[in-house]
Amino acid sequence: MCARCGTRAEGPQPTWTFSLENGTPRHYCERCSRDNLRAIEGRLDAQWW
Numbered sequence: 001m002c003a004r005c006g007t008r009a010e011g012p013q014p015t016w017t018f019s020l021e022n023g024t025p026r027h028y029c030e031r032c033s034r035d036n037l038r039a040i041e042g043r044l045d046a047q048w049w
């Protein structure tokens, strides 16, 4: 289930993005992945730095 728009997936979705945010696993559908790509990468960078 997409953490942003709530789209449900029937089975594994290889095109979806998996993001671990503060220890909480989240999945984003392909559309939301594009919209959130920079935000997700920004969070990862912030954590790494």
Ligand SMILES: [Zn+2]
Binding pocket: 002, 003, 004, 005, 006, 007, 028, 029, 030, 031, 032, 033
């Ligand atoms: Zn979505």
